[in-house]
Amino acid sequence: MTSPATRRQGSTTQPVPQRLLAAATRLFADRGYDRTSVQEIVEAAGVTKGALYHYFGSKDDLLHEIYGRVLRLQQERLDAFAEADAPVEQRLRDAAADVVVTTIENLDDASIFFRSMHQLSEEKQKQVRAERRRYHERFRALIEEGQKAGVFSTATPADLVVDYHFGSVHHLSTWYRPGGRLTPQQVADHLADLLLRALRP
């Protein structure tokens, strides 16, 4: 009935690889990659080292998986918004707000993402940077489209605008606390609004 990796005690728990990934995410976000021992991860996931090294090649691999998950999710969502059938202003606003909401909903991923690049092997870093660049370029294309159409100011180069906005997204994990004064959606609306206001011709 249950898949081979999905049995442990009575209740229906997640399969082991997912449990490991979830435990690692929580711990990496909480105390940082280097401060988290493999032993702590496997204990939090309720397994042992044997299980971890059965599914992952190294501690580093675990981190890489987390990066992959974030990048895939965000790229997918951006693509959807960018391809929508609406005026550029609307598409940009939606995309800008969505990345804020998604980031807040996965704050652990976000704090790992921006703090732990260096702990990845050089090769994996290169891969992550390449995917990140694709994302960045897609976003920039939206801004350039609006600039060419004359609905956005051309006072600032588009890639600087992208960095400006993603700086604030990046920063969310530093100050946003769940249950704060503003809901994720409200924060997203405000930040998207600031972006669009800055781009008014």
Next chain:
Amino acid sequence: MTSPATRRQGSTTQPVPQRLLAAATRLFADRGYDRTSVQEIVEAAGVTKGALYHYFGSKDDLLHEIYGRVLRLQQERLDAFAEADAPVEQRLRDAAADVVVTTIENLDDASIFFRSMHQLSEEKQKQVRAERRRYHERFRALIEEGQKAGVFSTATPADLVVDYHFGSVHHLSTWYRPGGRLTPQQVADHLADLLLRALRP
């Protein structure tokens, strides 16, 4: 003639504590706090562990010193701009641009600042957060002043605006490379411009 700590070989080198701080800054920025061994720091500074532990209580202390240096510098500069005799828009623009230039000029400090909070002891973290909050509040006060005066839009709460701007400052160490297309001053002008444009009523 030379102070006791200022003699080593023929040439006039910096005193040992500064050399250690400089070496630690470079290494922490480069490979992260946890990935940098005390041995590497002392080797880079041309001394031994004995010297380091003569001047600093712990590796953690070294990091704390770096934080202190950054915070003091930025607070000083912000205070100067905020107290200047000029219209709010001007004071805010100057302060916003200055923090960008100063951050770029000390990019190593910046990447350490935003990546290594967690490696500080809980107590030192609290101290740093308190100083950071003071800085933040000073900046926010500028925005609120402009909002009350009617020269800035009140569409977005002032503290969100502060986080928006400092997100982009924070982010600089991720993308800015010395010798890039834009000079630090140009980047600063653009980012300050984006802020002021977003605040137009």
Next chain:
DNA sequence: TGCCACATACCGACTGGTTAGTCTGTGGAG
């Protein structure tokens, strides 16, 4: 002027503790 007492500024071998990754073993499903 000479000498002693003490301090400051380091040196570098050593220790105790931790950690990523390995490897051999085992229980249950097919």
Next chain:
DNA sequence: CTCCACAGACTAACCAGTCGGTATGTGGCA
């Protein structure tokens, strides 16, 4: 009987911090 999915003891490496020692300078006193 075999193989998958994991268990858990073990190892080799590393590292922060300690500590006893040395060299150089300095102030007081005879």
